[in-house]
Amino acid sequence: MLTEFYFTLRKHGLKTSITEYLTLLEALERGVIWGSIDDFYQLSRVMLVKDERYFDRFDRAFAEYIDKVSEVDVAEQIPEDWLNNPLMRELSEQDKQKLNQLGGLDELMKAFKERLKEQQSRHQGGNKWIGTGGTSPFGAYGYHPNGIRIGQDGNRNRSAAKVWDKRQFRDLDEDAALEQRSYQLALRSLRQFARAGAQTELDLDETIRATSKKGGLLDLQWQAERHNAVNVLLLLDIGGSMDDHIYQVEQLFTALKGEFHNLERFYFHNCVYEGVWHDNARRRSSFVSTESLIKRFGEDYRLIIVGDATMGPYEIAFSGGSVEHWNEEPGKVWLERLLARFERAVWLNPQAQQHWKYYPSIHLIKEIMSNRMETLTLAGIQQAIEHLR
Amino acid sequence: MSFKSTERYIVSDGLSQAVNAAVTLEKPLLLKGEPGTGKTRLAMELAETLEAPFLQWNIKSTTKAQQGLYEYDAVSRLRDSQLGSEKVHDISNYIKPGKLWQAFTADKRPVLLIDEIDKADIEFPNDLLQELDQMAFHVYETGEQVEAKQRPIVIITSNNEKTLPDAFLRRCFFHYIQFPDETTLSEIVHVHYPNLQPRLLDEALAVFFGVRSISGLKKKPSTSELLDWIRLLLTEDISPEQLAEYRERPSMLPLAGALLKHEQDIELIERASRAY
Numbered sequence: 001m002l003t004e005f006y007f008t009l010r011k012h013g014l015k016t017s018i019t020e021y022l023t024l025l026e027a028l029e030r031g032v033i034w035g036s037i038d039d040f041y042q043l044s045r046v047m048l049v050k051d052e053r054y055f056d057r058f059d060r061a062f063a064e065y066i067d068k069v070s071e072v073d074v075a076e077q078i079p080e081d082w083l084n085n086p087l088m089r090e091l092s093e094q095d096k097q098k099l100n101q102l103g104g105l106d107e108l109m110k111a112f113k114e115r116l117k118e119q120q121s122r123h124q125g126g127n128k129w130i131g132t133g134g135t136s137p138f139g140a141y142g143y144h145p146n147g148i149r150i151g152q153d154g155n156r157n158r159s160a161a162k163v164w165d166k167r168q169f170r171d172l173d174e175d176a177a178l179e180q181r182s183y184q185l186a187l188r189s190l191r192q193f194a195r196a197g198a199q200t201e202l203d204l205d206e207t208i209r210a211t212s213k214k215g216g217l218l219d220l221q222w223q224a225e226r227h228n229a230v231n232v233l234l235l236l237d238i239g240g241s242m243d244d245h246i247y248q249v250e251q252l253f254t255a256l257k258g259e260f261h262n263l264e265r266f267y268f269h270n271c272v273y274e275g276v277w278h279d280n281a282r283r284r285s286s287f288v289s290t291e292s293l294i295k296r297f298g299e300d301y302r303l304i305i306v307g308d309a310t311m312g313p314y315e316i317a318f319s320g321g322s323v324e325h326w327n328e329e330p331g332k333v334w335l336e337r338l339l340a341r342f343e344r345a346v347w348l349n350p351q352a353q354q355h356w357k358y359y360p361s362i363h364l365i366k367e368i369m370s371n372r373m374e375t376l377t378l379a380g381i382q383q384a385i386e387h388l389r
Numbered sequence: 390m391s392f393k394s395t396e397r398y399i400v401s402d403g404l405s406q407a408v409n410a411a412v413t414l415e416k417p418l419l420l421k422g423e424p425g426t427g428k429t430r431l432a433m434e435l436a437e438t439l440e441a442p443f444l445q446w447n448i449k450s451t452t453k454a455q456q457g458l459y460e461y462d463a464v465s466r467l468r469d470s471q472l473g474s475e476k477v478h479d480i481s482n483y484i485k486p487g488k489l490w491q492a493f494t495a496d497k498r499p500v501l502l503i504d505e506i507d508k509a510d511i512e513f514p515n516d517l518l519q520e521l522d523q524m525a526f527h528v529y530e531t532g533e534q535v536e537a538k539q540r541p542i543v544i545i546t547s548n549n550e551k552t553l554p555d556a557f558l559r560r561c562f563f564h565y566i567q568f569p570d571e572t573t574l575s576e577i578v579h580v581h582y583p584n585l586q587p588r589l590l591d592e593a594l595a596v597f598f599g600v601r602s603i604s605g606l607k608k609k610p611s612t613s614e615l616l617d618w619i620r621l622l623l624t625e626d627i628s629p630e631q632l633a634e635y636r637e638r639p640s641m642l643p644l645a646g647a648l649l650k651h652e653q654d655i656e657l658i659e660r661a662s663r664a665y
Binding site for chain 2: 026039218
């Protein structure tokens with residue numbers, strides 16, 4: 001029966017492995033929990049789900065599985081008198097007369113059992129199947145005067161259902177397609193190790209060589225630690241239409257920060273002009289001129305521009321085209337100056353590629369970048385690394 | 390064995406069950422959750438409850454997996470060779486056991502806390518797979534095989550700065566510590582300040598949850614900030630009436646600096662209160 005639980009989880013897109021499932025079985029065998037669905041819920045989640053973003057999927061899968069299980073239980077295990085007695089007590093004389101319309105209580109119970117067997121899945125509404133909210137005589141929260149109530153208040157699943165029916169982790173469920181880890185793994189291929197900075201590591205080989213040169217008199221040699229020596233200049237478009245892509249850009253930024261120690265980040269809006277800013281909260285006061293970027297950072301810096309390039313074409317091509325201020329020179333000129341300095345450059349666009357063709361501005365930028373524009377996806381980043389190498 | 394709330398530390402049922410399962414099945418337990426929800430404290434309290442030795446390995450961005458096993462001090466050995474010390478002939482004099490080694494060879498089953506594993510390089514967790522799985526490793530310099538006398542109880546915490554590799558996650562149990570609800574939180578406060586006036590506690594919690602519910606905060610105040618704030622409320626002699634008045638007509642939040650750590654956040658709640 002638990003195998004079905006495992007497959008229900010997989011069906012809901014959880015990447016639970018067989019080893020993890022076996023651990024759960026082992027835990028059950030060793031009696032870590034006993035006879036409580038609440039406990040089983042907690043325990044299986046601890047063992048089978050390793051990321052809080054998947055908790056919501058797990059909750060849904062669990063609800064589906066438990067519903068199925070409890071229906072099976074009901075069909076096979078409800079003792080007749082257990083249902084009969086309280087039912088007879090609750091019925092008024094009027095009800096009993098109506099009951100006879102359906103052929104008496106025995107008939108009703110028989111029909112009930114048959115339908116339970118026919119029915120395979122959870123059901124809501126309608127007028128035949130057993131479920132909730134319908135007008136069939138069987139089920140919960142229904143309106144049939146001589147219905148049989150199943151799984152309403154006081155049911156043994158009820159207390160447990162509270163936990164997963166709340167679905168408190170709904171907000172965390174994100175499509176795992178854009179994992180920061182996979183970004184990071186992709187960026188690793190851009191690593192170039194070099195020893196730079198303070199010499200803190202003992203260079204054993206060199207020490208042995210130097211020591212033997214001095215006839216055994218110890219001569220320690222040191223070297224700097226290995227670091228990723230690639231420098232990155234990151235320019236981020238912020239505000240306006242970029243608001244829709246904040247999550248993706250944040251993921252990229254975290255991945256970049258983890259990988260490159262020399263990461264310089266600046267913001268711009270829509271297109272790069274004569275100035276960018278360092279801190280978006282203080283964009284007026286932390287202004288940095290684009291000219292100084294070109295002077296300050298060496299040509300070995302890799303330039304990554306992230307933006308959706310969605311704007312009026314005049315914002316790129318003409319003086320005074322900026323929507324925010326009067327720009328003396330068009331954005332195109334500034335972009336070209338940056339590209340002249342930083343030969344290895346790429347533009348990452350969070351817009352889906354199939355929408356690109358609808359925006360003339362994207363074409364313009366792509367042309368200026370001499371086609372080095374990629375989508376902000378894993379595949380796009382892998383492509384982008386080719387341009388940056 | 391069962392781990393329950395102690396006099397100083399309140400655990401939810403789910404967490405206590407996760408800990409019990411991890412201890413029984415000898416698997417590492419990975420804990421995630423908002424900062425300040427007591428991830429690190431849990432390991433300490435667990436060690437206390439079990440009366441087990443407690444080992445803490447703090448991970449930094451430069452930490453290597455090897456450092457948890459052992460380090461070979463080549464410099465001392467070279468120095469000793471110059472001084473003609475007898476020690477120099479035995480290489481094991483220069484092998485310094487790391488936290489994992491100490492945990493493996495402890496006399497009593499210890500609790501090993503690997504704190505903030507996500508701070509390290511992206512490959513760090515993978516480098517520990519074998520050691521955590523087999524609870525054994527090899528010392529190349531001496532040819533020695535170090536095996537765990539008993540499998541230590543391993544608690545790992547993460548702040549979600551980097552995603553952890555799947556292979557590593559598969560070997561761990563996982564629990565996400567949620568921010569406590571009002572009842573649990575008042576229990577927690579009670580544990581720390583048993584003599585707190587109930588009215589002050591109610592008012593403080595109401596204000597606290599009010600602040601947490603403001604959207605756009607850079608860092609939501611957490612349990613540890615609440616505890617600090619209450620201590621300040623007590624020393625500054627702020628009365629429940631003053632807090633109630635703040636909730637009625639929000640003006641300056643008393644001692645906001647204890648709850649909010651970002652300048653922008655303080656500005657934000659000031660703006661929010663002016664909007665009333």
